[in-house]
Amino acid sequence: MTVLTQDQTSAGQPQAIHRRRKPLATRAYKAFRVIALIAVVLFLIAPLFWMLLASFKTNVDIYDTGKALFFAPTGENYANVLQRNNYFVFIFNSFWVAFVSTALSIVLGVPAAYAMSRFTMHRSALVVLMARVIPGVSLLVPWYYVFSNLRMVGRFEVLILSHMFVALPLIVYIMMSYFDSLPLELEESAQVDGLTPIGAFRLITLPLSVSGIATAGILSFIFSWNNFMFALVLSGAKTKTLPVAIFDFVSYASIDWGGLMAAATVVTIPIMIIALFTQKYIVSGLTAGATKG
Amino acid sequence: MSVMNAPRSAPARSAGRPPSMRGNFSAWSNRHRKWLFAAPAMIFVGVLIVFPLAWTLYLSLTDSQGSVRAATEFIGLQNYLTVLSDTERFWPAVGRTLSFTGVALACEVVLGMGIALLLWRPFRGEKWVRVAILLPLVATPVAVGMMWRLIFDPNIGFANQLLGMIGIPAQPWLSGQDTALGTTIFMDVWQWTPMVVLILLAGLTSLSEEPDEAARVDGANAFQRFFYITLPLMMPTVIVAILLRGIDALKTFDILYATKGKGGGSFHEVETLNVYAYGLSFDYNQYGLSSAVLILFFMIIIGSMWLLTMRKKAVSK
Numbered sequence: 046m047t048v049l050t051q052d053q054t055s056a057g058q059p060q061a062i063h064r065r066r067k068p069l070a071t072r073a074y075k076a077f078r079v080i081a082l083i084a085v086v087l088f089l090i091a092p093l094f095w096m097l098l099a100s101f102k103t104n105v106d107i108y109d110t111g112k113a114l115f116f117a118p119t120g121e122n123y124a125n126v127l128q129r130n131n132y133f134v135f136i137f138n139s140f141w142v143a144f145v146s147t148a149l150s151i152v153l154g155v156p157a158a159y160a161m162s163r164f165t166m167h168r169s170a171l172v173v174l175m176a177r178v179i180p181g182v183s184l185l186v187p188w189y190y191v192f193s194n195l196r197m198v199g200r201f202e203v204l205i206l207s208h209m210f211v212a213l214p215l216i217v218y219i220m221m222s223y224f225d226s227l228p229l230e231l232e233e234s235a236q237v238d239g240l241t242p243i244g245a246f247r248l249i250t251l252p253l254s255v256s257g258i259a260t261a262g263i264l265s266f267i268f269s270w271n272n273f274m275f276a277l278v279l280s281g282a283k284t285k286t287l288p289v290a291i292f293d294f295v296s297y298a299s300i301d302w303g304g305l306m307a308a309a310t311v312v313t314i315p316i317m318i319i320a321l322f323t324q325k326y327i328v329s330g331l332t333a334g335a336t337k338g
Numbered sequence: 339m340s341v342m343n344a345p346r347s348a349p350a351r352s353a354g355r356p357p358s359m360r361g362n363f364s365a366w367s368n369r370h371r372k373w374l375f376a377a378p379a380m381i382f383v384g385v386l387i388v389f390p391l392a393w394t395l396y397l398s399l400t401d402s403q404g405s406v407r408a409a410t411e412f413i414g415l416q417n418y419l420t421v422l423s424d425t426e427r428f429w430p431a432v433g434r435t436l437s438f439t440g441v442a443l444a445c446e447v448v449l450g451m452g453i454a455l456l457l458w459r460p461f462r463g464e465k466w467v468r469v470a471i472l473l474p475l476v477a478t479p480v481a482v483g484m485m486w487r488l489i490f491d492p493n494i495g496f497a498n499q500l501l502g503m504i505g506i507p508a509q510p511w512l513s514g515q516d517t518a519l520g521t522t523i524f525m526d527v528w529q530w531t532p533m534v535v536l537i538l539l540a541g542l543t544s545l546s547e548e549p550d551e552a553a554r555v556d557g558a559n560a561f562q563r564f565f566y567i568t569l570p571l572m573m574p575t576v577i578v579a580i581l582l583r584g585i586d587a588l589k590t591f592d593i594l595y596a597t598k599g600k601g602g603g604s605f606h607e608v609e610t611l612n613v614y615a616y617g618l619s620f621d622y623n624q625y626g627l628s629s630a631v632l633i634l635f636f637m638i639i640i641g642s643m644w645l646l647t648m649r650k651k652a653v654s655k
Contacts, residue, residue, distance in 0.1 A: 074560075078456055078461070081452075081456055082456055082457075082461075082467055085453055085456070085467070085470070085471075086466070086467055086470040088528070089470045089471065089473065089474050089528070089532070090470050090473065092485055092486065092489055092528065093473060093474070093477070093485070095485070095488070095489055095496055096481075096485040096488070099488060107488075107494060108493075108494050110494065110499055113496070113499065153378045153379045153382055154379055156374075156375035156376070156378075156379075157375055157376045157378065157379030157380065159375055160371065160372050160373075160374075160375035160376040161376060163372075164372045166372070166376060169376055169380060172380065172383060172384075172388070173379060173380070173383050175387070176383060176387050177585065178585055178639055178640070178643065179387065179391065179636065180588075180589050180612055180615070180632060180635055180636065180639070181589070181591070182591075182612060182615045182616045182619060182628075182632060183390070183391065183394045183615070183629075183632040183633075183635075183636060184386070184387060184390045184391070184394075185616075185619065185620075186390075186393075186394060186397065186619050186625055186628065186629060186632070187389070187390035187391075187393040187394055187397070188386075188390060189406065189619075189620075190393070190406045190625075193406050193407075194406060194407060206386065209382070209386075210386055210387065213379060213382060213383065214383075217379060241364065241368045242368050242371055243364075243367060243368050243371055246371075267476050270478065271476075271477075271478040271479060271480075271592075273478075273479065273480045273591070273592045273595075273596070274591050274592065274595075274616070277595075277620075278620055287478070288478055288479075288480040288481070288592075291478075291480050291481060291484060291596075292480055292595075292596060294484075295484070295487075300487075302488055302494075305484055305488070306484070306485070306488060308481075308484075309478075309480075309481035309482075309484045309485055310481075312478045312480075312481045313477045313478050313481045313482075316476050316477070316478065317473055317476060317477070319476075320472050320473070320475075320476040321469060321472075324468065324469065324472055327472065327475075327476070328468075328472070328536055328540075331475075331533060331536050331537070332536050332537050332539075332540040334578075335537045335540055335541065335575060335578045335579070335582070
């Protein structure tokens with residue numbers, strides 16, 4: 046019976062192979078797949094949606110379980126968070142630290158990744174990649190020692206340096222696998238045509254690597270924006286970043302849930318918007334080097 | 339300018355030309371570009387990472403505590419003896435670190451593989467599902483921790499409302515001594531399963547279709563094809579995913595500290611090694627002791643990575 050229906054449709058088509066399998070099982074799987082995908086999406090999105098809803102509720106409404114989905118929205122939480130708690134300063138701090146540490150790490154990391162990829166410097170690469178493995182606390186203790194003796198804790202320079210510890214290895218890692226995938230022939234023919242090796246890197250390889258650098262830069266920015274532990278120890282009143290500011294929100298006795306959720310939304314929304322527009326880069330960066338043997 | 343000087347075959351060497359300052363420098367930098375390119379990053383890493391690590395090792399042998407400016411005394415392996423014989427905080431923290439990582443990883447890999455298989459073949463609305471997968475991944479962990487605090491709040495949280503609808507009694511979640519660690523594992527699974535999905539999906543798309551097709555022609559059903567064809571071929575990628583995710587899971591700090599605060603809660607319910615070491619350093623200023631904990635922690639991480647890399651080599655062969 047399956048064969049009959051199969052014969053009636055165009056038998057030469059590639060999809061025909063799929064159709065020849067029992068249609069009932071296939072249809073059951075299709076239905077299952079749709080339901081499973083909806084469940085996955087709900088599981089991933091619902092908590093974020095809940096946070097967003099709560100950020101528009103008054104605290105009275107948050108405590109009223111009858112008003113879980115239907116309530117009179119208010120912008121008061123955002124007004125409180127942004128104005129009274131001066132979150133614009135924290136937003137700027139987070140942005141500045143993430144931006145500078147990413148930019149500096151690109152300047153240091155891209156040439157290094159190039160050298161490590163082209164000259165297969167495995168041992169040097171291992172040293173840089175060790176940084177991905179080391180627990181951050183074990184560096185924080187000596188840094189704190191040094192910087193508090195220099196009376197520099199709480200300054201942007203220190204915070205940026207500490208964030209570069211995360212950014213630089215990440216950029217080297219992503220760019221190494223990017224340069225590995227870039228054909229050598231282009232540089233070689235450029236050198237045959239009279240460019241020096243450094244000239245070939247600058248004029249041929251770098252322009253070809255823009256998408257790789259964008260990938261590495263975006264991811265490094267996101268990780269720096271989200272970083273909590275380093276800023277918790279090394280930031281001061283003037284350099285406090287958003288994650289620390291949110292953490293400070295609950296240090297007091299009773300929690301202002303509406304304000305807390307507004308603050309959490311304020312820190313997550315910018316990064317999610319960036320992620321939406323740069324989805325392709327983020328995915329390729331996160332999976333860099335994962336599939337090669 | 340050096341471009342002009344460079345002979346066609348060996349561009350780096352400008353032999354037989356009148357040496358000029360600029361030409362010399364250009365030739366020199368081209369010849370040494372390997373180290374010229376790598377050195378700044380290496381020096382940075384050396385100063386900011388290797389030196390602090392060495393210092394941590396030194397601190398672990400001293401009685402440093404209180405103030406960072408206080409004098410310290412060399413006390414040999416005393417800190418290690420203290421830590422290793424500490425069955426109240428250290429060993430439970432080791433246990434929690436390993437069970438947090440083990441359970442979270444197991445859930446993430448099984449769920450991640452399932453979701454990756456669902457996404458493997460193209461379908462309508464794929465774009466939206468991919469966005470949904472990306473969002474938890476990029477969300478700020480501290481904010482995520484706060485979000486779950488509200489959802490898991492025993493009185494007003496959505497989690498207990500949901501349980502109430504299907505007739506299950508309310509749970510204490512984060513505030514329960516026995517349920518807190520499990521709840522934080524759930525948060526980790528929510529946030530990082532997408533990461534595993536992305537890695538496994540990249541692996542699946544790079545697989546050749548032929549073995550699967552051949553098995554299909556031979557009449558193997560979907561389960562047989564997965565367990566005998568796809569899974570063995572995917573093993574190296576699965577191990578990479580475990581490796582990348584495992585390192586981060588061992589070091590989890592943000593959501594634990596954001597949801598339970600100092601010491602991993604009043605009964606240290608979620609105190610992993612990282613939280614313990616952080617607390618010793620910055621909440622109690624026991625620098626010597628915490629350095630010893632960190633060195634031991636570091637050895638656990640390196641050890642488990644080494645085991646996995648060995649496993650990967652065995653699988654890849």
